Amino acid sequence: MLKINIIAGARPNFMKIAPIIKAIKKARSVGEKIDFRLVHTGQHYDKKMSGSFFEQLGIPEPHANLEAGGGSQAEQTANIMVRFEKELQENPADVVLVVGDVTSTMACSITAKKLNVEVVHVEAGIRSGDLSMPEEINRMVTDSISDHFFTTSEIANENLRKAGIAEERIHFVGNTMIDTLLSNMKNFIDPQIKVDGKALEDKNYFVLTLHRPANVDEEEKLKEMMQAIIDGTGNLPVIFPVHPRTAKILKNLGIEHHDLHYVEPLSYLEFNYLVQNAKAVITDSGGITEETTVMGVPCMTLRDNTERPETITMGTNELVGTEPEKLKPYLEKLMVGEWKQGGKIPLWDGKTSERIIERLIDIYQTIEVRLDA
Secondary structure, X not given: OEEEEEEEOOHHHHHHHHHHHHHHHHHHHOOOOEEEEEEEOOOOOOOOOOHHHHHHHOOOOOOEEOOXXXXXXXXXXXXXXXXHHHHHHHOOOOEEEEEOOOHHHHHXXXXXXXXXXXXXXXXXXXXXXXXXXXXXXXXXXHHHHOOEEEEOOHHHHHHHHHOOOOHHHEEEOOXXXXXXXXXXXXXXXXXOOEEOOEEOOOOOOEEEEOOXXXXXXXXXXXXHHHHHHHHHOOOOOEEEEOOHHHHHHHHHOOOOOOOEEEEOOOOHHHHHHHHHOXXXXXXXXXXXXXXXXXXXXXXXXXXXXXXXXXHHHOOOEEEOOOOHHHHHHHHHHHHOOOOOOOOOOOOOOOOHHHHHHHHHHHHHHHHHHHHHO
């Protein structure tokens, strides 16, 4: 029996592991000897991650919640490692599967390797080249000690090859986030947002998300960026899902406008309904750029680098930068209908998780045969 310990620490992690769990259950239903234990490190508390969140995405309640949230980066890493060590000792696994690039990904990888448990990294090999991002450190450390690497793109494969990873340990499978997106598109929920008492018109509004320090920590720069967004969006509504506390800060800075609409954070199904029907998305998120590419929605990324360059070279995304004046030409191009179309990215087809589980079973059986011999 192949026992897989699946780690999730933040909301995006759960969206990435949902289809993996589904693929495990499917494999088990046809007689494969495979089982899993879902461990929530508790890194982030998110009120949107209620029972309905798990139900909507087909995720079982976690077998364990380490409740290791809060504190500084170092404190959180240490708490996760101490609690996960105990969890793994009490519930041994053959493989620890980590996804993405949050603190839990790195902390649980280190803990597993020190207990001589094999680690597989889903979404391995992506790089921004920006060491000021905690996520970049998490990616690099996790990839330096993992045993197998499941990748989303040929660019990620090449990053791993340059790091000296043997070809047989690199498995190009696609993107589990897209598995979740494609399987849930039929279930998207209209969040019923109204502007001046009227429902939003399809392809006639913008969606905005901002959270990175480079964009929100400097007050004057934030004001300038918001003004650039308001000036360039042609009096169309700009819907900004933002935490109420952050919205209050923005309002205290005087960042208010008739066309700018702060709304509370939305559920996964509501947010992606909003994105799917938007004219365009302006964001500093990485994951959203993947979803906009698959849904064919124009996207502008307010960052100086990206760990997902395929969304630019093959998708609908453009890397704008963090200087407010750089946004104007991109918005002008969009407003006159000259945005690029984008295309399909290889293996972003909704079947990534099945490929991951098939490959894991194959790897495990090969190891088992070798040990028996």
